[in-house]
Amino acid sequence: MLTQIVRYGRMAKLQYTSIRCRVRAHWTSEGSVFAGTISSTCHSVEIHTEIESDDDPALIAAVIANAQGGCYADAALSQPVPVFRTVDLNKSNLDVDAFPRQIRRRSS
Numbered sequence: 001m002l003t004q005i006v007r008y009g010r011m012a013k014l015q016y017t018s019i020r021c022r023v024r025a026h027w028t029s030e031g032s033v034f035a036g037t038i039s040s041t042c043h044s045v046e047i048h049t050e051i052e053s054d055d056d057p058a059l060i061a062a063v064i065a066n067a068q069g070g071c072y073a074d075a076a077l078s079q080p081v082p083v084f085r086t087v088d089l090n091k092s093n094l095d096v097d098a099f100p101r102q103i104r105r106r107s108s
Helices: 002-011 057-070 072-078
Strands: 016-030 039-053
Touching (some): 002 039, 002 057
């Protein structure tokens, strides 16, 4: 988000004294890595932006609204998208799903 705010702000010739963005994600994980049942869920993401500027609040609000619309991370989190994963091991494709999820502990 901050990248887009700065980028679009430059396009609009905004003058910022200070700009900061804090992102906080709320997650839970459950299950076991060793049992192969681990799963995580993201419940919410909070984005708090602090801006100091003498420019017109309407112009700053317009830049923020456009930054929200142009933020790739915001779009990926707020609109479900398919995720395609591939893994190469030693330069060959590894079909992760062809193997058990359980992790065996190695002896010392």
